[in-house]
Amino acid sequence: MCTDRMARVAGLTDIFAIGHVALISNDPDYPKGHPQIAQPAIQMGKKLAANLSALVRNESLQPFKYFDKGDMAIIGRTKAMADLFKLRVHISGPLGLIIWLFIHLLSLVSFRNKFITLYDWVTAYISKDKSLRMIFRTEKHQP
Ligand SMILES: Cc1cc2nc3c(=O)[nH]c(=O)nc-3n(C[C@H](O)[C@H](O)[C@H](O)COP(=O)(O)OP(=O)(O)OC[C@H]3O[C@@H](n4cnc5c(N)ncnc54)[C@H](O)[C@@H]3O)c2cc1C
Structure with a gap:
């Protein structure tokens, strides 16, 4: 809307x-x-x-202004890229992947969430789990 x-x-x-x-x-x-x-x-x-x-508090409202912190993307099993505009830094390769992991973990709420997410990532990385993450329903379960 x-x-x-x-x-x-x-x-x-x-x-x-x-x-x-x-x-x-x-x-x-x-x-x-x-x-x-x-x-x-x-x-x-x-x-x-x-x-x-x-x-x-009966005060005036302030308009939203988006602050673009940069872009990050995983581009392989051992590589990612991070464009951190604020620091004017472009990092890629394994170091990019470590930064990707670190920044995403930092932004999760609570130590428990960080730990569970890290555990999931490590097990998926070791097991090379590439299973399709889609939920299929058989006909008999259709509403
Ligand atoms: C597969 C995937 C990968 C992504 N990867 C990235 C990424 O790497 N980096 C990135 O920046 N962004 C990524 N995104 C996008 C990011 O997830 C969204 O931009 C972000 O979640 C939007 O936040 P939101 O609060 O608008 O919506 P959401 O995070 O979708 O939150 C909406 C919430 O409202 C709840 N809700 C819906 N309907 C109702 C209802 N009727 N009543 C009560 N609650 C309801 C939902 O359950 C949900 O919890 C990804 C998205 C997807 C799908």
Whole structure:
């Protein structure tokens, strides 16, 4: 749904949308909307939380501005790339993979989640698990 930069759904004043369900239509830096990745959703969430607090205090709402931290992608079993714009750094290869792992683990909430995710990654890496991660239903289970 279309929202303004304060995350208000078009035509409404007290309904907000963020993340994948939102398309901010009036950001001149992103006229076609923000990338459909986690960072814009996280940053929109933080901005909306701050704006809802401001609303309670009768203060004015601040527009969302996306801060692009960079791009990362895994490109093989032992390689990844990381473009960290803020640091003006481009890293690839095994070091890129280590940075990819480290940054993704850091952003998970709680030590338990970090540990379980790391365990899953290590076991998948060792077992070379490439199983198709799709759920199929047989006909008799169809609703
Ligand atoms: C396979 C895959 C890989 C990806 N890899 C990356 C990546 O490497 N890097 C990256 O930055 N982004 C990646 N993304 C994109 C990233 O996951 C999304 O950009 C991000 O999750 C969007 O956040 P969101 O909060 O908008 O939506 P979501 O994370 O989808 O959260 C929506 C939540 O709402 C819940 N929900 C839905 N309907 C209802 C309802 N009716 N009532 C209550 N709750 C409901 C859902 O269960 C879900 O928990 C990937 C996405 C996919 C699918």
